[in-house]
Amino acid sequence: MIRVAVDAMGGDRGPEEIVAGAVDASSDTVQPVIVGPRDLDTQGLELIEAPDVIAMDEKPAEAVRAKPNSSLVVACRAVGERTADAVVSAGNTGAMLAACLLELRRIPGVRRPAIAVTIPARRGPSVLLDSGANADARPEDLVQFAHMGAVFAEEILGVARPEIRLLSIGEEPEKGSLLTREAHRLLAATDLNFAGNTEGRDLLTGAADVVVTDGFTGNVALKVTEGTIQSLLEGLREEVTATAVGKLGGLLIRPAARRLRKRLDPDTYGGAYLLGLRGLAVIAHGNSSRRAITNAVSLAARGVEKDVVGRLAQNLGESVLASRPSTTPTPNVR
Amino acid sequence: MIRVAVDAMGGDRGPEEIVAGAVDASSDTVQPVIVGPRDLDTQGLELIEAPDVIAMDEKPAEAVRAKPNSSLVVACRAVGERTADAVVSAGNTGAMLAACLLELRRIPGVRRPAIAVTIPARRGPSVLLDSGANADARPEDLVQFAHMGAVFAEEILGVARPEIRLLSIGEEPEKGSLLTREAHRLLAATDLNFAGNTEGRDLLTGAADVVVTDGFTGNVALKVTEGTIQSLLEGLREEVTATAVGKLGGLLIRPAARRLRKRLDPDTYGGAYLLGLRGLAVIAHGNSSRRAITNAVSLAARGVEKDVVGRLAQNLGESVLASRPSTTPTPNVR
Numbered sequence: 001m002i003r004v005a006v007d008a009m010g011g012d013r014g015p016e017e018i019v020a021g022a023v024d025a026s027s028d029t030v031q032p033v034i035v036g037p038r039d040l041d042t043q044g045l046e047l048i049e050a051p052d053v054i055a056m057d058e059k060p061a062e063a064v065r066a067k068p069n070s071s072l073v074v075a076c077r078a079v080g081e082r083t084a085d086a087v088v089s090a091g092n093t094g095a096m097l098a099a100c101l102l103e104l105r106r107i108p109g110v111r112r113p114a115i116a117v118t119i120p121a122r123r124g125p126s127v128l129l130d131s132g133a134n135a136d137a138r139p140e141d142l143v144q145f146a147h148m149g150a151v152f153a154e155e156i157l158g159v160a161r162p163e164i165r166l167l168s169i170g171e172e173p174e175k176g177s178l179l180t181r182e183a184h185r186l187l188a189a190t191d192l193n194f195a196g197n198t199e200g201r202d203l204l205t206g207a208a209d210v211v212v213t214d215g216f217t218g219n220v221a222l223k224v225t226e227g228t229i230q231s232l233l234e235g236l237r238e239e240v241t242a243t244a245v246g247k248l249g250g251l252l253i254r255p256a257a258r259r260l261r262k263r264l265d266p267d268t269y270g271g272a273y274l275l276g277l278r279g280l281a282v283i284a285h286g287n288s289s290r291r292a293i294t295n296a297v298s299l300a301a302r303g304v305e306k307d308v309v310g311r312l313a314q315n316l317g318e319s320v321l322a323s324r325p326s327t328t329p330t331p332n333v334r
Numbered sequence: 335m336i337r338v339a340v341d342a343m344g345g346d347r348g349p350e351e352i353v354a355g356a357v358d359a360s361s362d363t364v365q366p367v368i369v370g371p372r373d374l375d376t377q378g379l380e381l382i383e384a385p386d387v388i389a390m391d392e393k394p395a396e397a398v399r400a401k402p403n404s405s406l407v408v409a410c411r412a413v414g415e416r417t418a419d420a421v422v423s424a425g426n427t428g429a430m431l432a433a434c435l436l437e438l439r440r441i442p443g444v445r446r447p448a449i450a451v452t453i454p455a456r457r458g459p460s461v462l463l464d465s466g467a468n469a470d471a472r473p474e475d476l477v478q479f480a481h482m483g484a485v486f487a488e489e490i491l492g493v494a495r496p497e498i499r500l501l502s503i504g505e506e507p508e509k510g511s512l513l514t515r516e517a518h519r520l521l522a523a524t525d526l527n528f529a530g531n532t533e534g535r536d537l538l539t540g541a542a543d544v545v546v547t548d549g550f551t552g553n554v555a556l557k558v559t560e561g562t563i564q565s566l567l568e569g570l571r572e573e574v575t576a577t578a579v580g581k582l583g584g585l586l587i588r589p590a591a592r593r594l595r596k597r598l599d600p601d602t603y604g605g606a607y608l609l610g611l612r613g614l615a616v617i618a619h620g621n622s623s624r625r626a627i628t629n630a631v632s633l634a635a636r637g638v639e640k641d642v643v644g645r646l647a648q649n650l651g652e653s654v655l656a657s658r659p660s661t662t663p664t665p666n667v668r
Contacts, residue, residue, distance in 0.1 A: 122565055132503055135511040169466055169553040177469040177550045200557035204565040216511045217554055219503040223534035224555050228562040231456055231538040235597070236570075239590035246590045252583025256573035263569070 001031050002301045005084035008036030009053040009071040010091020012287050018090065019043050021293025030301040033084055035075040048083070050074035056286060060094030064102060072096060076103040079279035086300035088271065090284035090293065097133055097274065104279040107313045112137065113276035114145045114215070115283060116152050117222060118269040123206025127152050128167075131272060132219035139182035142166065142212050146192055147315050148275040149210035155306035156273075156299075162209035165198035167217060173197065179214060187212070200224075229264060233257075270295025273303060276316075280309055335365050336635045339418035342370030343387040343405040344425020346621050352424065353377050355627025364635040367418055369409040382417075384408035390620060394428030398436060406430060410437040413613035420634035422605065424618035424627065431467055431608065438613040441647045446471065447610035448479045448549070449617060450486050451556060452603040457540025461486050462501075465606060466553035473516035476500065476546050480526055481649050482609040483544035489640035490607075490633070496543035499532035501551060507531065513548060521546070534558075563598060567591075604629025607637060610650075614643055 006022045008015040015036055022032035023043045034042040035050050052070035054063045064073055072091045078084035080103035089096050097113070106113060114130035129145050129152075130137065137145075146164050153162035166184055168176035173184045175197065187194040198207035200221055213221065240250040262268070270292050271284035280303045284296040303309070340356045342349040349370055356366035357377045368376040369384050386404035388397045398407055406425045412418035414437040423430050431447070440447060448464035463479050463486075464471065471479075480498050487496035500518055502510035507518045509531065521528045532541035534555055547555070574584040596602070604626050605618035614637045618630040637643070 122569060135503060135509075135514075167554065169469060169550055169557075175469075180469075180550075199561075200554040201561035201564075203558055204562050216503055216514075217551060220501065220534040220551055221554055221558050223503075224537055224558045225562050227533075227535035228538050228559050229566055230535075232563055232566050232594075232598075235456060235594050236587075236591065239594045240587050242590065242593075245586050249583045249586025249588075249590070252579050253570075253574050253587060254583075256576065256580045256583070257570065259576075260566075260569050260573045264566075 002029060002086070002304045003084045004030060004032050004297050004300045005035050005048065005075040005078040005087045006032050006293070006297060007071045007075040007087070007089035007091055008034050008040055009050075010089040011284065012056065013289070015040055017290050018288075018293050019045070021288070021290040022297055024290065024294040025297035025301075030297065032297050033078070035071045035078065048074060048078055054092050054095045056092050058092060058095065060092060060098045063092065063095050064098040073099045073103065076100050076281065079281070080104050085304045086280035086282065088282045088284060088293070088296045088300050090271075090286055090288040090296070093132070093283055096281065096283050100274055100277050100279075100281045104277040104281065107276055107278055107309070107316055109316055110144060110276040112141050112144070113274050114148055115272045116149060116275050117272040118157075119203060119211070120264050120268065121204055121206030125157055125269075126206055126209050126211060127157065128203070128211045128213070128218055128222065129275065130213065130215035130218050131222050132215045133274065134215040136216070137179065137214035139179060139186050142179070142183035142214065143186045143190060144276070144316060146187055146190070146194070146210065146212045148312055149212060150192055151308060151311045151315055152273060152275065153209040155308050155311060156302060157209065159209045161193050163193050163195045164210040164212060165195050165208035167200065167211050167213035167221065168197040169199065171197050171199065183212075233261070267292035267295065270297070270299050273299070273308070275308075275312060278309065278313075280304055336363060336420070336638045337418045338364060338366050338631050338634045339369050339382065339409040339412040339421045340366050340627070340631060341405045341409040341421070341423035341425055342368050342374055343384075344423040345618065346390070347623070349374055351624050352622070352627050353379065355622070355624040356631055358624065358628040359631035359635075364631065366631050367412070369405045369412065382408060382412055388426050388429045390426050392426060392429065394426060394432045397426065397429050398432040407433045407437065410434050410615065413615070414438050419638045420614035420616065422616045422618060422627070422630045422634050424605075424620055424622040424630070427466070427617055430615065430617050434608055434611050434613075434615045438611040438615065441610055441612055441643070441650055443650055444478060444610040446475050446478070447608055448482055449606045450483060450609050451606040452491075453537060453545070454598050454602065455538055455540030459491055459603075460540055460543050460545060461491065462537070462545045462547070462552055462556065463609065464547065464549035464552050465556050466549045467608065468549040470550070471513065471548035473513060473520050476513070476517035476548065477520045477524060478610070478650060480521055480524070480528070480544065480546045482646055483546060484526055485642060485645045485649055486607060486609065487543040489642050489645060490636060491543065493543045495527050497527050497529045498544040498546060499529050499542035501534065501545050501547035501555065502531040503533065505531050505533065517546070567595070601626035601629065604631070604633050607633070607642070609642075609646060612643065612647075614638055
């Protein structure tokens with residue numbers, strides 16, 4: 001039985017929505033455990049008591065320090081103390097990151113964890129990381145992100161020998177920033193299936209199975225994608241409803257638009273893994289629906305089942321050894 | 335009469351398209367001058383001879399050094415030598431940047447020029463800079479970009495006291511990278527109308543009149559926007575044409591879709607200014623149509639008419655003086 005600690009008090013829609021999503025996710029193999037205040041109606045699910053709440057707008061590090069008994073921190077601690085196998089929260093992302101670093105700790109050799117977001121690309125799902133765990137990264141961090149993304153793509157997306165690309169501003173290795181140019185060099189020297197740079201233009205088409213970037217760029221890219229989808233669909237609605245003929249056409253294409261929207265819906269994936277830690281953590285969208293929470297719990301359970309954390313520890317341990325400075329450059333074994 | 339040197343050999347569509355666009359832009363006040371080989375049919379426009387051509391995929395710095403008589407370099411030189419007032423090229427962006435630095439040189443005090451792209455945001459046009467002139471930037475560069483963007487918004491978009499925001503990964507000043515956090519502090523201390531951070535989500539909605547970022551992030555944001563628009567419209571077409579009813583609806587909304595596409599069409603603006611130089615340069619899309627070239631020439635002419643370069647030199651000169659290090663922090667005079 002896989003036990004997933006679910007932070008009932010995170011997210012914008014309130015604990016009822018989250019408990020309902022957790023109930024839907026419970027099965028013969030998955031047992032969600034609700035973390036929240038004593039008087040919460042858990043719909044029959046087990047409760048781990050946590051009297052405090054961290055709000056969405058609290059300063060992450062301070063909130064985590066000041067509220068060790070908040071639902072978010074207690075849920076993370078449950079994984080750290082092995083009373084749960086994974087944690088899901090739709091709460092304050094920064095606080096989740098801080099609580100995970102504190103309660104789960106990093107895999108030895110990992111300098112920075114990364115948020116791995118699944119992009120519903122046209123060619124099939126691909127994973128973008130780091131999507132915002134750290135605003136600043138070093139070239140070596142990007143190599144670790146590539147290893148993490150490869151494990152994610154193999155175990156969760158089911159891709160053998162996933163193709164990895166580096167997000168940059170030109171396809172040639174010499175195009176890009178100091179960070180990406182050096183990361184390109186390091187990635188080419190690993191035994192990963194590194195296929196070079198990709199440009200932002202291909203993110204939603206399906207540039208690669210794994211797209212590696214620093215958390216600042218990844219977060220901007222993700223939000224630009226979301227904003228563009230929303231603006232474009234609103235703009236289209238505006239133009240379509242401007243004429244009677246357009247309105248009729250709009251009615252007729254409604255099912256098609258709905259199918260497209262569903263394909264692009266972040267709720268389909270439920271949440272993003274926070275990778276590089278000694279336990280499995282899933283960060284769900286603040287505005288997560290019941291369905292999103294169900295999917296987030298399933299995503300967490302799948303990660304436990306596939307031993308993503310163990311695989312990461314193994315691969316990153318090897319990559320840490322392999323990336324030790326040497327006087328001769330490591331050959332590109334691709 | 336404003337003379338605009340037009341590089342006939344840049345761009346993917348060949349010189350006929352570019353000459354045609356230049357012809358359409360010529361008026362009582364604007365005189366396009368074609369730069370290209372001796373035997374080119376200029377449709378009656380004046381020719382500045384340039385025997386060589388820089389290809390789209392040549393390495394910028396090397397190409398500019400190796401081909402001083404290429405159409406791109408000669409067109410830039412015409413502005414440097416004051417035989418033209420501005421230059422337009424749809425050629426190799428990197429080569430254009432290198433040629434402009436060489437032939438036009440920077441405004442005193444400017445460390446890095448920036449590419450200013452007009453975003454067709456829903457609230458109205460806004461300018462994003464740097465959109466890719468430099469992959470790496472310092473906080474002080476971002477302050478200069480803000481000054482450049484302000485002049486652009488005032489003179490070209492006609493906005494009085496334009497609102498400026500910094501592209502980051504959270505609205506709070508403390509959110510972001512080392513670069514954006516320091517740039518935020520510096521921007522708040524200027525007399526610009528700085529309104530804080532904006533997130534990628536609002537780029538196409540119209541976050542501000544001027545959105546400031548480093549060239550790496552700006553280029554990624556721009557390409558993600560373009561790619562998302564394309565993917566989404568293709569995805570919609572796919573879904574719509576999957577059923578007979580959808581197909582009919584698709585026919586009925588075609589004019590609406592066309593209006594939307596037109597609003598978002600980069601050809602409407604024709605090109606992007608390269609700001610921070612002692613002369614006016616417009617970089618057009620590689621795939622520029624005749625109409626795009628016409629608009630790019632008009633954009634260049636408008637910049638000359640409004641003395642964008644003179645205004646920049648004046649404002650940046652002042653900002654250079656104002657940003658000299660002092661022991662007491664400059665008060666925020668907003």
